[in-house]
Amino acid sequence: MTSYVLIFLAGIAGSMHCVGMCGGFVCAMKPDPRGTAATARRHLIYNSGRVTTYVFLGAVVGFAGASLVAHDGGDTTASAAQRLLALVSGALMVFIGLQFLGAFKTRVLSGAGGRWLANALRDLLNSPSNLAPLAFGVLNGFLPCPLVYAFAAQAAASGGPDSGAAIMLAFGLGTFPAMLAMGGAGVWLRSARSRAPQLAFPTHDPKTGARAGAHIASLPRADWRQNGVRLAGVFIVLLGIITLARGLLPFSAHLH
Amino acid sequence: MAALATFFNSLPTVNACSHCLLPVSLNGQEREVNGERLPFCCYGCCLAYQVSHGERDEPEAAWLLIRIGAGAFLAMFIMLFSLLLYSGTFGENDGVIVRAVHFILWALATPLVVILGAPFLRGAAQAARAGRFSADTLVVIGSFAAYGYSALQVVQGGDAVYFDTATMVLVLFTLGRYLEAQARVRTARSLAPMLAAERASATVMVDGSETGRPVSEILPGAIVRVRAGERLPVDGVVIEGSSHCDEAVLTGQPERLRKQPGSSVYAGSINGDGALLVRASVAGNATRWVQISRAVRVALSRKSLLGELIDRVAAWFVPAVLLLALATLWYWNARGPFEDALMAGLAVLVVACPCALGLAAPLACALGLGEAAQKGILIRGGGVLEKLARVRAFAFDKTGTLTSGSLRVVEVMTVKAGEAELFGYAAGLAAGSKHPLSLSIEGAARERDYSALSLAGITAKPGQGMVAANAAMGSAALMQTHNWRIPDVLTARAESSNATLVYVGWNGAVRGLLCLADEAPSDAGAAVSALHELGFATTMLSGDAEAPAARIACAVGIKSHHAMLTPEGKVAALREFARQHGAVAMVGDGVNDGPVLAAAMVGIAVGNASDFAREAADITLPAASLRELPWLIALARRVRDTMYKNLAWAFGYNAIALSLAVSGLLQPVIAAGLMAGSSVVVVINSLRAGSENLRDDVVSASAAGARVKLQS
Numbered sequence: 001m002t003s004y005v006l007i008f009l010a011g012i013a014g015s016m017h018c019v020g021m022c023g024g025f026v027c028a029m030k031p032d033p034r035g036t037a038a039t040a041r042r043h044l045i046y047n048s049g050r051v052t053t054y055v056f057l058g059a060v061v062g063f064a065g066a067s068l069v070a071h072d073g074g075d076t077t078a079s080a081a082q083r084l085l086a087l088v089s090g091a092l093m094v095f096i097g098l099q100f101l102g103a104f105k106t107r108v109l110s111g112a113g114g115r116w117l118a119n120a121l122r123d124l125l126n127s128p129s130n131l132a133p134l135a136f137g138v139l140n141g142f143l144p145c146p147l148v149y150a151f152a153a154q155a156a157a158s159g160g161p162d163s164g165a166a167i168m169l170a171f172g173l174g175t176f177p178a179m180l181a182m183g184g185a186g187v188w189l190r191s192a193r194s195r196a197p198q199l200a201f202p203t204h205d206p207k208t209g210a211r212a213g214a215h216i217a218s219l220p221r222a223d224w225r226q227n228g229v230r231l232a233g234v235f236i237v238l239l240g241i242i243t244l245a246r247g248l249l250p251f252s253a254h255l256h
Numbered sequence: 257m258a259a260l261a262t263f264f265n266s267l268p269t270v271n272a273c274s275h276c277l278l279p280v281s282l283n284g285q286e287r288e289v290n291g292e293r294l295p296f297c298c299y300g301c302c303l304a305y306q307v308s309h310g311e312r313d314e315p316e317a318a319w320l321l322i323r324i325g326a327g328a329f330l331a332m333f334i335m336l337f338s339l340l341l342y343s344g345t346f347g348e349n350d351g352v353i354v355r356a357v358h359f360i361l362w363a364l365a366t367p368l369v370v371i372l373g374a375p376f377l378r379g380a381a382q383a384a385r386a387g388r389f390s391a392d393t394l395v396v397i398g399s400f401a402a403y404g405y406s407a408l409q410v411v412q413g414g415d416a417v418y419f420d421t422a423t424m425v426l427v428l429f430t431l432g433r434y435l436e437a438q439a440r441v442r443t444a445r446s447l448a449p450m451l452a453a454e455r456a457s458a459t460v461m462v463d464g465s466e467t468g469r470p471v472s473e474i475l476p477g478a479i480v481r482v483r484a485g486e487r488l489p490v491d492g493v494v495i496e497g498s499s500h501c502d503e504a505v506l507t508g509q510p511e512r513l514r515k516q517p518g519s520s521v522y523a524g525s526i527n528g529d530g531a532l533l534v535r536a537s538v539a540g541n542a543t544r545w546v547q548i549s550r551a552v553r554v555a556l557s558r559k560s561l562l563g564e565l566i567d568r569v570a571a572w573f574v575p576a577v578l579l580l581a582l583a584t585l586w587y588w589n590a591r592g593p594f595e596d597a598l599m600a601g602l603a604v605l606v607v608a609c610p611c612a613l614g615l616a617a618p619l620a621c622a623l624g625l626g627e628a629a630q631k632g633i634l635i636r637g638g639g640v641l642e643k644l645a646r647v648r649a650f651a652f653d654k655t656g657t658l659t660s661g662s663l664r665v666v667e668v669m670t671v672k673a674g675e676a677e678l679f680g681y682a683a684g685l686a687a688g689s690k691h692p693l694s695l696s697i698e699g700a701a702r703e704r705d706y707s708a709l710s711l712a713g714i715t716a717k718p719g720q721g722m723v724a725a726n727a728a729m730g731s732a733a734l735m736q737t738h739n740w741r742i743p744d745v746l747t748a749r750a751e752s753s754n755a756t757l758v759y760v761g762w763n764g765a766v767r768g769l770l771c772l773a774d775e776a777p778s779d780a781g782a783a784v785s786a787l788h789e790l791g792f793a794t795t796m797l798s799g800d801a802e803a804p805a806a807r808i809a810c811a812v813g814i815k816s817h818h819a820m821l822t823p824e825g826k827v828a829a830l831r832e833f834a835r836q837h838g839a840v841a842m843v844g845d846g847v848n849d850g851p852v853l854a855a856a857m858v859g860i861a862v863g864n865a866s867d868f869a870r871e872a873a874d875i876t877l878p879a880a881s882l883r884e885l886p887w888l889i890a891l892a893r894r895v896r897d898t899m900y901k902n903l904a905w906a907f908g909y910n911a912i913a914l915s916l917a918v919s920g921l922l923q924p925v926i927a928a929g930l931m932a933g934s935s936v937v938v939v940i941n942s943l944r945a946g947s948e949n950l951r952d953d954v955v956s957a958s959a960a961g962a963r964v965k966l967q968s
Contacts, residue, residue, distance in 0.1 A: 049325070049329055052333070053332065055332075056332035056333075059340070063339045120321055124318050124322065129319075131325070131326045132325075134322075134325055134326055135325020137325075138328050138332075139321075139325055160343055161340055161343050
């Protein structure tokens, strides 16, 4: 259970990354003409769709991981293959966590078909349909993202679809509050849009600052978010080490 | 915590991520987006940036996507519970929970089957009414059989529940449909302005106020306002304003042409930086642009040769697959549990769906036609491209094809007279006739700034020349009838020349000689040598005299030529040439070589042929664009290769997957995944081949608003 709490906290910290990345579209989603309650419902639906995808991914990789190493139900008598999976996943998590901390220069894993996803999402942005936020959230969940990769790695090593789904659920719920708040901020911003949005912080590159103006004004300050992301990095490294330990130590039941 | 913050802030940063504005640490990456290199902290941010900065809005694609998203939402829960069931999470002895999960699965699957199954059901019903089977029939039978059987099991309290199969098949097939729709939308977008030419609207000035009118209602004389960046809706003359126009879709010339009051402008060209007032010179629905639009629409609606073949194959393919599925079911049912047999039969149905087959030809063809149309080249249907890819040799007409078709004065000789005097008499005589030679001589005098003398009593002697009171010009024979001796120096020059000769004499003596020839445009030689390099045989078939024909053939580098041919003779010569070299494409000007264009494997007409409907040509090139021939060949071959690649892929893939399914080695869910993957490969392959140089067109609002449905 300890690790689920950790994952939830990591989700909260990591949602500073989500806010930066996905906050842009959350604000771009059309507010419901029927008022604030309806708009809030749209954002709730969107986030449910997103978390559903995470949970599904968790279950699938958990199932795949378990079938790969022929899981036999016992934690203490973990097979060699299961240990290997834990080692690989743990290493991947430590690697991604260190990336969040900016430890080394590397090319981020890129997902195939990402451009297609981006285009698909853009088609959905302006749709007035009630189901659009759901579809939007579902597809958004498939956007390649290092945070999701990190927890998917842990889910793969968790030993079954149930634990995999639970890990991703804990992470997804952790991202809920900030993203919902983002939706609220977006609504507020829209009503205040008539005033030119002021950049809340100086950017290093005036060109990109000027180009990225759409959702900036509503974002929390970059240095807070940066520290949130780094905190998430620390959590992920920690979880990675725990996962590694499960592969290395003979008795790791107390860590589960 | 403070220590942690201090540590964090000591980490190096480079600059901010373009999307989420986090300072990019050392792990940042630069990516090219919309032609700019921008820093991103991760790949997801790069995509997210593209989502919020792109320009796309496809309502119909969005509707399909919403269906997919909602379906995927339900399907993911179904998969989740199914995975938990398979992995034994609920325990073997907990029958109540397992039954409850079965009911939950049923409850989730039912709306999904309704949402995603409806379009397929409609398609299958439509085909059934026409007495046919279609790919939809397979999907419907497969998914509904799995759903129905599972529901029956739930009611009976059985264990063999396959809702995950039923729903995943539907989700994956819908995904395939979406990709197909996307590809078609993209093709339509590149052709949209062209296809919408007749439905476009124009801003017409009536009594000083502007009103929007459809192009088809515009009459000659109407005043039309054209804004900067708009596509011109009419042919006409500029009466106010100045700008530069891009006429590439009409002429293939990429240069922008300057337009000011008095210049002619043409519908379909794109207005550049300035607003124009244009007086229409022809009716809005009679412009060349509208004719092109009609021709492209007809071309797109024509099935290619391969397309027809595929249709014929699909007609018996689907029933065959149904029989095979039933046979598989029967075979495995006799040898094992019914559930396994059912799964094998379903896998056969799903994996054999000929979706990729139906996609292969039309996509590649439509993109090829669109690409050519954007260069002002009209191709009458996908079949033409396939034939062009088979061509091994080219035959050219001379006049108007390899030459500009107008004679030019290439040499002037005078004896005891000035050039001004010579041209004065020549132009004066020429004024009495409209013969091409006369027009050329008048033009040459104008070019050289010599004014024509006004001569009395000019008469034309057909086939000989022009005669006036004290002057004459024409053939040597005409000079003989006047008993005017031709100076030796002129005779000597004439014997060595292969141009058309016109003697000019006045006041009782021959004083000069004009040599006229029609020139090959500079790009003809380049086009011919490019064709030689590609390994094509070339010949020239001309109705003209031997000497000029030989001269032009030599100038452009064609080794064999036939002169003095009647139209029937041209056809005979073409047949002979084809016997030696294989399939021949004939390039003519479409004016008087209809029979030979029709006789060739591919007839290519060059020039601003004003009436498309009357032509026997398969392909129409804009004037002076022979240099596009190698490009056209490359396009035809690329389209053909794409089609063959797609077909080979679809058939091979289907054959392998089918044999796996028949032997019971394939889960239906995996089969559906394989099928969707096959469609993805075909679509990507076609788009990649077709988008190599599609221009992003400036689309006027009205044209962009017109949605085009391409044939499927």
